[in-house]
Amino acid sequence: MVAKTLIICEKPAAAAKIAVALAPGQPEAGQLNGVPFYNFELEGRRVTVVPALGHLFVLKNLKPLRDYPCYEVGWVPAYRVGGRATRTKAFIEAIRELAKDATDFISACDYDIEGSVIAANVLRFICGEEALRRAKRMKFSTLTAEDLRQAYEHLLPRLDYELIEAGVARHLLDWYWGMNVSLAMSTAVRLAEQRFVKLSAGRVQTPTLRILAEREREIRSFKPEPYWVVNLVVDLNGMEGVAEHVKGRFSDRVAAERVVAACREKPARVFSVEKHRQQRSPPPPFNLSDLQMEAHRCLGYSPLRTQQIAQELYQAALISYPRTDSQKLPPSIDFRRIIEQIGSASAEYRRPAEELLSLPELRPREGEKTDPAHPAIYPTGQRPEGLTGQQRKLYDLIVRRFLSLFGRPALLESMRVDLDVGGERFFIRGRRVLEEGWLKYYGDYAATEEAILPELQEGQSLAVKEVRLEERQTQPPQRYNPASIVKRMEEVGIGTKSTRAQIVQNLYERGYITGRQITVTDLGMQVVDSLLRYCPEITSEELTATFEREMDAIQEGKKTKEEVIERARAELDRILAKFKQHQLEIGRLLAASYRASLLKQRNLGKCPICGGELRLTVSRATHKRFVGCSNYPRCHNSFPLPQAGTIHPLGEACKFCGAPVIQINRAGARPYRMCLNPDCPAKKNR
DNA sequence: GCAAGGTC
Structure with a gap:
C-alpha cells in the first residue's frame, strides 16, 4: 500500500491554499457531503488535505445540570450541542472517511492555542490516539505558498502537546467558571421564587457588564452643575462668526455678567491672527x-x-x-x-x-x-x-x-483669531483644507468639518452684533454604544476579535443591557452587584490575565494542566459554597430586579394626558397588543400598535405631537421609528 | 436553559 499523509487544516480556505502550495501541479479537488478536500502526489506519497470548520468538538456536561458545583464535562461533536453547528457533522464524517487509509498525519491548523486544540481533537476523536501521538506539525505564520512549503519541509516531529494542554485547560476553566456561576444564579432565582430566569456569567461577559454598570452608576449619580459661557457674535468681513471668551466656562454667573457688561457697546479689535499648517496622514488599514x-x-x-x-x-x-x-x-x-x-x-x-x-x-x-x-x-x-x-x-x-491608504497626506490649515473687546479676550477658530490628499478617496467617511474664516488683519476693527450670556449644564459621561464597548474590551484585553461583538449581543439578549446608547437594566445592575459581593473574581478582567499566565505556565512546562484545573476547582468550591449559603437572598434580589426590568421594558413613555406611564399591554379579549396607561381605569388613553415585530421604547417624545416614539424591528425589514399617536399632524400629509 | 472559542 502506498503511504498516505492526511493534512488537517483549520478551515476550508486554508485547506485550499495549503493544497495549492504543496502540490507539484494542480491538486485534484474532491467533495464529500459538501466538504472540500484535495489529493495529490508528492515524492512518491499520496497526500490528502482536508479542512475542519473551526472547533468540531466542544465541551458538554456529561449528566444533566441539576446542581452546582459541576465539573463533569467531556468533548462531544459540536453538532450534538444546541441546534447550531449542523455542518460540523459532514466535516467529521468526511475526515473519518479520508483518514481510513491514512498512514501519516500532519496538523496544519493555525499555530496558536485554539488551532492546536482543533487539530488535536480531530486526531484524537476521529483518527485515534495513535494518530495523535504520531502526528507531525506544520508551523507557519502566513498562508503564502512560500511559508507553507517551508513549513512542510521543516515539519515539527511532534505536536506541541504543551500548547494543546494549555488550550484544553482554557476550555475547561471557562466552562467551570462560566457554567457554575451561571447555574448558581439561575438556581438561586428558581429556589427563591419558583421561576426560571436565564442568567449567565462568564470570564468575558461579566467584566464587560461591569464596565457598563460602572458607567451607568456614574451617569445615575451625576449631578449636573450650571456654568456660563460668554459668546460674541461678530461681523467678520460680512460673514457672521461666533467667538468664545478665552476663559471658557464661568462657574460664577456674576463674573460672566461682568464680562458681558464690559463688552457692551464696544467694538472688537483683532488682537492676533495665527495660522498653522498640519499634515494629516491617512488612517491605517482596517482590522x-x-x-x-x-x-x-x-x-x-x-x-x-x-x-x-x-x-x-x-x-x-x-x-x-x-x-x-x-x-x-x-x-x-x-x-x-x-x-x-x-x-x-x-x-x-x-x-x-x-x-x-x-x-x-x-x-x-x-x-x-x-x-x-x-x-x-x-x-x-x-x-x-x-x-x-x-x-x-x-x-x-x-x-x-x-x-x-495610498493617497498623499492631507494638508490642513488651522487658524485662531483672538479678539479684544473692552479689555476682554475672545477667540474663534477656523480650519480649511489646503490639499485634499487621501481625504477625497475616503469621501464622505472623512469627517473634516471645515470652518473657513475670511482673511483678517491684526488691529482691524470688527462690529459686534451681540454679546451672549448662555447658561449651560455640565454633562454626565457618555454612554457606551455597541461599537465603543467592543473597542473597550479590546483595550482591556478581554475576548477575541471573533467573539467580542457576539458577547455584547448576548448581554442584550439576557436583558442585562438595552438601547443603542447602552443603558444597564435593573437586572444587569443586580447581577453585577451580586457577583461583586459573592464572586468578585469573575467581574474583573484580571481573571483573563490570570488564565493567560496559567496557560503560559502550562506551555512552558512549569505547571501541568491537572494542577491548574485542580486549583481552579478548589477556588470555585469555596466561592460556590459561600454563594449557596446566601442563595435565597441572592435569588430574591435577582428576581425582584428581573421583574422591575420587565416592567420598565413595557414602559414606552409618559402619558400626554395624565402623566402616567404608557405601557405595552395585551388585550384580554382579542390577545392583541396595544398601548395603555398605567392609570387605567382612571385614565383611558390608549394607542394601537402594529402586531408584528418587536417594540423598543426610544425614550423620546414626538417633535410634532409629544407622544412617545418607538422603534419596531421586524425580521427581514429595516427597523423603523414611529410615534404612538395615529392622529399625529406629521402623519396627515401622506 | 447556563461560557468562550473557533468557523461558515
Whole structure:
C-alpha cells in the first residue's frame, strides 16, 4: 500500500491554499457531503488535505445540570450541542472517511492555542490516539505558498502537546467558571421564587457588564452643575462668526455678567491672527475592530452586523479574511492589479483609481498592530455583483479606506483669531483644507468639518452684533454604544476579535443591557452587584490575565494542566459554597430586579394626558397588543400598535405631537421609528 | 436553559 499523509487544516480556505502550495501541479479537488478536500502526489506519497470548520468538538456536561458545583464535562461533536453547528457533522464524517487509509498525519491548523486544540481533537476523536501521538506539525505564520512549503519541509516531529494542554485547560476553566456561576444564579432565582430566569456569567461577559454598570452608576449619580459661557457674535468681513471668551466656562454667573457688561457697546479689535499648517496622514488599514468602529460611526451598523456582512463579502471573494487584528498590508499583495480592477469595475472608483495608478509607487499607510495569521482587511478587486444594500455600503467603506491608504497626506490649515473687546479676550477658530490628499478617496467617511474664516488683519476693527450670556449644564459621561464597548474590551484585553461583538449581543439578549446608547437594566445592575459581593473574581478582567499566565505556565512546562484545573476547582468550591449559603437572598434580589426590568421594558413613555406611564399591554379579549396607561381605569388613553415585530421604547417624545416614539424591528425589514399617536399632524400629509 | 472559542 502506498503511504498516505492526511493534512488537517483549520478551515476550508486554508485547506485550499495549503493544497495549492504543496502540490507539484494542480491538486485534484474532491467533495464529500459538501466538504472540500484535495489529493495529490508528492515524492512518491499520496497526500490528502482536508479542512475542519473551526472547533468540531466542544465541551458538554456529561449528566444533566441539576446542581452546582459541576465539573463533569467531556468533548462531544459540536453538532450534538444546541441546534447550531449542523455542518460540523459532514466535516467529521468526511475526515473519518479520508483518514481510513491514512498512514501519516500532519496538523496544519493555525499555530496558536485554539488551532492546536482543533487539530488535536480531530486526531484524537476521529483518527485515534495513535494518530495523535504520531502526528507531525506544520508551523507557519502566513498562508503564502512560500511559508507553507517551508513549513512542510521543516515539519515539527511532534505536536506541541504543551500548547494543546494549555488550550484544553482554557476550555475547561471557562466552562467551570462560566457554567457554575451561571447555574448558581439561575438556581438561586428558581429556589427563591419558583421561576426560571436565564442568567449567565462568564470570564468575558461579566467584566464587560461591569464596565457598563460602572458607567451607568456614574451617569445615575451625576449631578449636573450650571456654568456660563460668554459668546460674541461678530461681523467678520460680512460673514457672521461666533467667538468664545478665552476663559471658557464661568462657574460664577456674576463674573460672566461682568464680562458681558464690559463688552457692551464696544467694538472688537483683532488682537492676533495665527495660522498653522498640519499634515494629516491617512488612517491605517482596517482590522476587524477598526472596521466595526468605523461602520458604526459612518453607517450605524452594530459590530455583530458588520462582522456578519464582512463574512458574506469574504465568502463572495470580494474582501480578504475579516477576522484579523492586523493593520499591515504586505508588499506581496498586488496593489496595482487590485486598484486597476476596482477602477474598471465601477464608475465611481474610476477617477481615484486612475490617479493612484499614475503614482510612481504604490505604498500603503500601515498601522502598528499585527496578526500572526492574516494581513489587514483589503478588497480583492473582484467585481461585486448582486450585493444587498448593506453589503454594498460596507464594501464601499472598505474600498474607500483601501484607496485612501495610498493617497498623499492631507494638508490642513488651522487658524485662531483672538479678539479684544473692552479689555476682554475672545477667540474663534477656523480650519480649511489646503490639499485634499487621501481625504477625497475616503469621501464622505472623512469627517473634516471645515470652518473657513475670511482673511483678517491684526488691529482691524470688527462690529459686534451681540454679546451672549448662555447658561449651560455640565454633562454626565457618555454612554457606551455597541461599537465603543467592543473597542473597550479590546483595550482591556478581554475576548477575541471573533467573539467580542457576539458577547455584547448576548448581554442584550439576557436583558442585562438595552438601547443603542447602552443603558444597564435593573437586572444587569443586580447581577453585577451580586457577583461583586459573592464572586468578585469573575467581574474583573484580571481573571483573563490570570488564565493567560496559567496557560503560559502550562506551555512552558512549569505547571501541568491537572494542577491548574485542580486549583481552579478548589477556588470555585469555596466561592460556590459561600454563594449557596446566601442563595435565597441572592435569588430574591435577582428576581425582584428581573421583574422591575420587565416592567420598565413595557414602559414606552409618559402619558400626554395624565402623566402616567404608557405601557405595552395585551388585550384580554382579542390577545392583541396595544398601548395603555398605567392609570387605567382612571385614565383611558390608549394607542394601537402594529402586531408584528418587536417594540423598543426610544425614550423620546414626538417633535410634532409629544407622544412617545418607538422603534419596531421586524425580521427581514429595516427597523423603523414611529410615534404612538395615529392622529399625529406629521402623519396627515401622506 | 447556563461560557468562550473557533468557523461558515
